[in-house]
Amino acid sequence: MTPAELVNALARTRASLDGSEVTLWWSGDVHSWAPGEPYRRLFGFEGVSVARLLPDEETGGWQLLNREAAFYLDLLTREIMETWEDKRVVHVWNDPANLRLRPFPVPMTDLGDQVCFSLEIPLAYPSPLPVAEFPLNSGDDTYRALELFQYFAPASVTTTDAPSVPATLSWTRMSPWLPWMEQGPRPGGLTFHCRGRKLGSYDEVPERTRAYIAARHPEFARAPEKWTEPNETSWTYFRKLAGPR
Numbered sequence: 001m002t003p004a005e006l007v008n009a010l011a012r013t014r015a016s017l018d019g020s021e022v023t024l025w026w027s028g029d030v031h032s033w034a035p036g037e038p039y040r041r042l043f044g045f046e047g048v049s050v051a052r053l054l055p056d057e058e059t060g061g062w063q064l065l066n067r068e069a070a071f072y073l074d075l076l077t078r079e080i081m082e083t084w085e086d087k088r089v090v091h092v093w094n095d096p097a098n099l100r101l102r103p104f105p106v107p108m109t110d111l112g113d114q115v116c117f118s119l120e121i122p123l124a125y126p127s128p129l130p131v132a133e134f135p136l137n138s139g140d141d142t143y144r145a146l147e148l149f150q151y152f153a154p155a156s157v158t159t160t161d162a163p164s165v166p167a168t169l170s171w172t173r174m175s176p177w178l179p180w181m182e183q184g185p186r187p188g189g190l191t192f193h194c195r196g197r198k199l200g201s202y203d204e205v206p207e208r209t210r211a212y213i214a215a216r217h218p219e220f221a222r223a224p225e226k227w228t229e230p231n232e233t234s235w236t237y238f239r240k241l242a243g244p245r
Contacts, residue, residue, distance in 0.1 A: 001158060003103035004060065010106050010117050011062045013153040013198075015053045016164035021223045024049040025205055026171060026196025030072070034188030043081060044073030045192055047092065048205050048213070052223040056100055064099040065224040068092065069213055080212055090180040090241065093217055094232040096224050114152050121147040128235045129179055133245040137179035139186065143235060145175040167198040179238040 001009070008017065015022040027046045033039055047070030054063045070092035071080045081089050107118040123145045129138035150170040157165045173192040177183035199205065202221055213220045230236075 003105050005158070006106040006108065007061050007101050007103045009108075009153075009157045010151065011053055011064075011101055012160075012162065012164050013117060013151045013157055013167045015051050015064060017053060018163040019052050019054060020163075021050055021052050021202070022164065023199040023202045023205065024051070024169065024196060025199055026169065026194045028171075028192065028194030029075075031191045031193065032188060033191065034186065037188070041075060042190075043075055043084065044078055045194060046071055046073055046206075046209060047194070048209060048220070049097070050202060050221065050223045054227070056102070059100060059102040061103050062101040063227050064101060065227060066097045066099065067095045067220050067222070067224060068097045069094070069217065069220040071209065071212065080208070084181070087180055087182055090178075090234070090238055092234055093220070093237055094234075095220065096228055097231055098224070098227060098229065110155070111152075113155055115155050115157060117151045117153070119147075119149040121149070123147065128233070128239050131185070134179065134242070136182045136184050137238065137242075139176060139184060143176070145173060148172040168195070169197065170195050179235060
């Protein structure tokens with residue numbers, strides 16, 4: 001397959017080529033690691049993404065216009081937490097979380113009646129939370145993380161003319177401690193381990209999660225209408241909440 005064909009197959013797996021809104025939902029857990037300490041499962045994690053595709057005239061690929069919200073959960077009740085170890089939890093409200101899908105040789109594995117698209121994204125850039133300004137919330141002036149995505153689709157995704165196909169996903173993320181955890185320079189970090197699927201509509205998102213979004217940021221039930229930048233992240237959102245230093 002050509003790079004353009006591959007990115008179209010990935011695009012109809014991740015969203016829909018006809019520009020309609022597509023909702024992804026995922027759930028899992030967050031684990032900690034630190035030198036000399038046992039691994040710990042700290043809390044659950046559940047998220048939702050609502051996105052639409054627009055043709056990208058500049059690259060010949062696609063613009064993925066996306067909002068994503070995700071929430072930290074109590075391990076036992078799986079309810080959305082507001083505090084953790086007496087600290088205020090800051091949930092994920094990334095608006096936008098856009099992506100350009102340029103034609104490229106997307107890694108794809110043939111699994112028989114399925115294919116798997118694998119995206120491995122190492123991140124390293126100046127932290128929005130410099131240690132000198134945020135000594136409790138940041139342990140490095142460079143933000144480093146690793147995002148590992150796997151999207152599973154029917155094998156027919158490479159030959160169909162359908163704008164969208166059913167899909168499931170796996171997501172693993174290795175990152176520093178979250179700013180609201182107030183771990184400062186403590187060595188170690190977090191691993192997020194989640195799985196999910198493309199939903200038929202936003203109405204299939206769990207009712208508790210839809211109610212939480214509706215009460216706080218109802219715009220996250222819809223995809224953006226046009227491309228904007230820069231993207232929001234947990235770190236930039238935390239800085240906005242913290243205000244000037």
